[in-house]
Amino acid sequence: MDFDLSEEQRLLKDSVERLVADKYDFESRKRYGAEPKGYSDALWTQYAELGILGLPFAEEDGGFGGGAVDTMIVMEALGRALVLEPYLATVVLGGGALRRAGSAAQRQKIIPQIAEGSLKLALAHAEPQARYNLANVAATAKRDGDGWVLNGAKSGVLHGDSADLLVVSARVSGDQTAENGVALFLVPADAGGLTRRGYATQDGLRAADIDMAGVRVGADALIGGESDGLAVVRRVYDDAIAATSAEAVGAMQRALELTVEYIKTRNQFGQPIGNFQALQHQAVDMFTALEQARSMAMYATMMTQEEDADERARAMAATRVQVGRSGRVVGKNGVQLHGGVGVTIEFAIGHYFKRLTMIDAMFGDADHHLGILSDLGGLLPAA
Amino acid sequence: MDLSFTPEEQAFREEVREFFRTALPEKLRAKLRAGHHVSKDEQVEWQRTLNKKGWAVPHWPVEWGGTGWDPVRQYIFREELMAAPAPEPLAFNASMCGPVIIQFGSEEQKKRFLPRMANLDDWWCQGFSEPGSGSDLASLKTSARRDGDFYVVNGQKTWTTLAQHADWIFCLVRTDPSAKPQRGISFLLIDMKTPGITVRPIITIEGGHEVNEVFFDDVRVPAENLVGEENRGWDYAKFLLGNERVGIARVGASKERVRRIKLLASESRHGNPPVLENARFREKLAAIEVELKALEMTQMRVVANMATLDGKPDPASSILKIKGSEIQQTLTELMVELAGPEALAYQPHGADGRNEPAAAPEWALTSAPNFFNYRKVSIYGGSNEIQKNIISKQVLGL
Structure with a gap:
C-alpha cells in the first residue's frame, strides 16, 4: 500500500x-x-x-x-x-x-x-432520449457495400462542435435498449450528411448536438467489433468517471482555498467574517467533503484497471455518489460563504460551483449511481 | 501509487484472521455480533489471550510488549480484530495511559505499570472531564496539593467510563491554581482503592451503566505517581488525545456492522419480504457504504503517510473522528429501522424480574439501546463541533 x-x-x-x-x-x-x-x-x-x-x-x-x-x-x-x-x-x-x-x-x-x-476528438454517444441509460441507442448503422451508413441524433457531445474526428455509437442490431448490437465508428466531423449545432454549456465549456442523415463511412471506420461497442463505452465512461473525479477534486480544492481566503479578508462587524464559528464550520464541511472525494477519486483511479466489470461498476458508482455529493457541498457552501459576491459572474467561486454541478450531471449523477450501487448489492458482502 | 496490499501484508492478514478464528471464543463473537457489551471477565480473559500471543499492545515499543509492526500491519490487525468481531483492547490501558507512561513516565513507572497494563492485571480509567469542564477541559478544578511525599487530591471527575471495574485512574489535576489554566495541570496516577475515593454510577439513556462520577475527598497519592514534570500535564493530555486518531474512525467495526445488517436484511422474517428488497432502505445502506469506503481510503492515506510525516498529524486525519462517528451512528439507526416493531421491547441485561423474555431476536432487542447509546460517539473525545473548531484553526488557518 x-x-x-x-x-x-x-x-x-x-x-x-x-x-x-x-x-x-x-x-x-x-x-x-x-x-x-x-x-x-x-x-x-x-x-x-x-x-x-x-x-x-x-x-x-x-x-x-x-x-x-x-x-x-x-x-x-x-x-x-x-x-x-x-x-x-x-x-x-x-x-x-x-x-x-x-x-x-x-x-x-x-x-x-x-x-x-x-x-481533436469527441465521443458522440449520448442521445436526447437516453437520460443516463447508456444502452439506449437509437442511432443506426447499416451495412452499405464495404462500409456503413449512419443515421440518428446525438446530444450534449462534449466539445463536439470543434472536434475534427468523432467517435460515434450506433446500433447495428437489437432493440433500442439492448446491451448488444451497438458499434463505434470514427466519423470525420466534416462528413457529408452530418450537421452540428454547437453551444456553450452552463460551466463555460462547449458541446454540440449532432444529426446524422445518411452519413457514409468506410469499413475501416469501425472501432472494435460490430456488436460490443457498448462494453467499450462503459469502459471509457469508467475512465471518464475516474478522470472527472480527479478534476472535481482539483476544482473543490481551489474552491475551498478561494473561500478560506475570502472569509479571512472580508471584514464585517469590525473583524474578518472567518472569525465566526457558523462560517468556520461550513468551511470545515467543505474540507471534509473534499478529502472524502479525494479518497474516492484515488480509489476510482486504481479501479479503472479492475477487469471484473461488476466490481468496477460498484467502485465507479460509489465514487460518483461521493464526488457528486461532495461537489454539491463545496460548491454551495463556497457560494454561501462568499455572500452576495458569490452569486456574481465576476467572482471565480460561482464558476467552480457551476463546473462541479455539471460534472455531476455528465456521466450519471450521484442519485443515479446510488441506485446502481444499491442494485448491485453495495460494496461489502453480507456476513 | 498502489493501493493494494503486498503479498506479505496479505499473508499477514491471513495469519491474523486465522488466529481470531481459532483463539476467539465463539460465545464472545456471538455476543458482540448480537450487539451486546462484553463483561469485565470476558474482556480480561481475551486480553490475556492476546498477550500470550504477544499481540496485546502491538503499537507499543517492542521492549514493553509491542510487536514492531509497521503502521500498515497495525492497521490490518485492528481491521481484522473489529471484523471478527473481537473485543477491542481497553483503550484506557492500551492507547491512552500506556503511551503516556512510555513517552513521559519514569523507568520505575514503566516497570511497575506497563506489563500489568498490557495483561489487563490493572484496569485503568480516565479522570479528565469534570462537571464544569467538558469541552473546556483546561478549566478543570480537581486540586492536588503537595504535602510532603504525597499529593492530597480533592474534587470530582465525571463521565468516567467503566470506573466501576477500575483498579487505577489517570487524572488531570490542578497543581498550580495561580498559573494560566493550561500551565497549572499535572498528570497523576491514582490507585482506586485509596481511601477517600467514591464511585457513583451514571445511567445513560438506554439504561446501561458505562459511565460514572468519581469523587476525591482528601485522597493521599504518593508523589512518585506523578507522570513527568509537575504542571506539564496539559502537554501529556494533548499527546494522549492526538495519539489514537487513526483508531477513532473505527472503520473495521462499521464494516462489520454493514455486513451484519446486509445479512439480517436479506432474511425473510415472519413471511415478510426481506427488508433489503425495500429500495429506500437499500439506498440508505448503499449511501453509508460509500461514506465508509471513502473514510477507509482516507484512513489508509493517513496510515500510509505516518512514516513520512514522522509523528506530525496528517491534516486528513482530523476528519476521521467526525466521519467515523457519523457513520457509526447511522448504522445503529439503520439497525433500529431493520428491527422495526421488534425494536420495542426493553430487555436490559440482568433483568429485574419485571421483564419477561420478549419474542424478538437478540439483535433486534439490542438495536434501540445501541442507537441511543451511540449518541455518545459524536460527543466523547472532543465533540464533533470541537473537532470542527480544531480543523478550522489547525487546517484552514481560520
Whole structure:
C-alpha cells in the first residue's frame, strides 16, 4: 500500500501545475473562453509540448505510456483552473475509445496526431432520449457495400462542435435498449450528411448536438467489433468517471482555498467574517467533503484497471455518489460563504460551483449511481 | 501509487484472521455480533489471550510488549480484530495511559505499570472531564496539593467510563491554581482503592451503566505517581488525545456492522419480504457504504503517510473522528429501522424480574439501546463541533 507518486509523476504534477498557474488565472480563462472555439488553441499546443495529450497512450502507438494515475494528476491540475480546452473529450473520451478498442492501424494513424495537438476528438454517444441509460441507442448503422451508413441524433457531445474526428455509437442490431448490437465508428466531423449545432454549456465549456442523415463511412471506420461497442463505452465512461473525479477534486480544492481566503479578508462587524464559528464550520464541511472525494477519486483511479466489470461498476458508482455529493457541498457552501459576491459572474467561486454541478450531471449523477450501487448489492458482502 | 496490499501484508492478514478464528471464543463473537457489551471477565480473559500471543499492545515499543509492526500491519490487525468481531483492547490501558507512561513516565513507572497494563492485571480509567469542564477541559478544578511525599487530591471527575471495574485512574489535576489554566495541570496516577475515593454510577439513556462520577475527598497519592514534570500535564493530555486518531474512525467495526445488517436484511422474517428488497432502505445502506469506503481510503492515506510525516498529524486525519462517528451512528439507526416493531421491547441485561423474555431476536432487542447509546460517539473525545473548531484553526488557518 503506497500513496506516493513516483519521481516522474511528481515531475508531471509540478509541470502541469506550473503551466496552469502561469497561464490560467481567472482573467485569462475569460479571454480563452471568448476565443472562437471557446478555448485557447495556443494552450492546446503547450499541452502537446508538455506531453500530456499523448500521456495515456501506448508508446508504440505514439503516446507516452502513462497510466491512470498520470491522468488523475493532469485532471486534478486542470480542475484547479477550470481549464476549458477539450482534454477530457479528446484524450479521455474519444482517445479512450481508440485506446481501449481501436485496431493497431487506427491507433497508429490517429494517436500521433492527438499527441502532437493537431487532431481533436469527441465521443458522440449520448442521445436526447437516453437520460443516463447508456444502452439506449437509437442511432443506426447499416451495412452499405464495404462500409456503413449512419443515421440518428446525438446530444450534449462534449466539445463536439470543434472536434475534427468523432467517435460515434450506433446500433447495428437489437432493440433500442439492448446491451448488444451497438458499434463505434470514427466519423470525420466534416462528413457529408452530418450537421452540428454547437453551444456553450452552463460551466463555460462547449458541446454540440449532432444529426446524422445518411452519413457514409468506410469499413475501416469501425472501432472494435460490430456488436460490443457498448462494453467499450462503459469502459471509457469508467475512465471518464475516474478522470472527472480527479478534476472535481482539483476544482473543490481551489474552491475551498478561494473561500478560506475570502472569509479571512472580508471584514464585517469590525473583524474578518472567518472569525465566526457558523462560517468556520461550513468551511470545515467543505474540507471534509473534499478529502472524502479525494479518497474516492484515488480509489476510482486504481479501479479503472479492475477487469471484473461488476466490481468496477460498484467502485465507479460509489465514487460518483461521493464526488457528486461532495461537489454539491463545496460548491454551495463556497457560494454561501462568499455572500452576495458569490452569486456574481465576476467572482471565480460561482464558476467552480457551476463546473462541479455539471460534472455531476455528465456521466450519471450521484442519485443515479446510488441506485446502481444499491442494485448491485453495495460494496461489502453480507456476513 | 498502489493501493493494494503486498503479498506479505496479505499473508499477514491471513495469519491474523486465522488466529481470531481459532483463539476467539465463539460465545464472545456471538455476543458482540448480537450487539451486546462484553463483561469485565470476558474482556480480561481475551486480553490475556492476546498477550500470550504477544499481540496485546502491538503499537507499543517492542521492549514493553509491542510487536514492531509497521503502521500498515497495525492497521490490518485492528481491521481484522473489529471484523471478527473481537473485543477491542481497553483503550484506557492500551492507547491512552500506556503511551503516556512510555513517552513521559519514569523507568520505575514503566516497570511497575506497563506489563500489568498490557495483561489487563490493572484496569485503568480516565479522570479528565469534570462537571464544569467538558469541552473546556483546561478549566478543570480537581486540586492536588503537595504535602510532603504525597499529593492530597480533592474534587470530582465525571463521565468516567467503566470506573466501576477500575483498579487505577489517570487524572488531570490542578497543581498550580495561580498559573494560566493550561500551565497549572499535572498528570497523576491514582490507585482506586485509596481511601477517600467514591464511585457513583451514571445511567445513560438506554439504561446501561458505562459511565460514572468519581469523587476525591482528601485522597493521599504518593508523589512518585506523578507522570513527568509537575504542571506539564496539559502537554501529556494533548499527546494522549492526538495519539489514537487513526483508531477513532473505527472503520473495521462499521464494516462489520454493514455486513451484519446486509445479512439480517436479506432474511425473510415472519413471511415478510426481506427488508433489503425495500429500495429506500437499500439506498440508505448503499449511501453509508460509500461514506465508509471513502473514510477507509482516507484512513489508509493517513496510515500510509505516518512514516513520512514522522509523528506530525496528517491534516486528513482530523476528519476521521467526525466521519467515523457519523457513520457509526447511522448504522445503529439503520439497525433500529431493520428491527422495526421488534425494536420495542426493553430487555436490559440482568433483568429485574419485571421483564419477561420478549419474542424478538437478540439483535433486534439490542438495536434501540445501541442507537441511543451511540449518541455518545459524536460527543466523547472532543465533540464533533470541537473537532470542527480544531480543523478550522489547525487546517484552514481560520
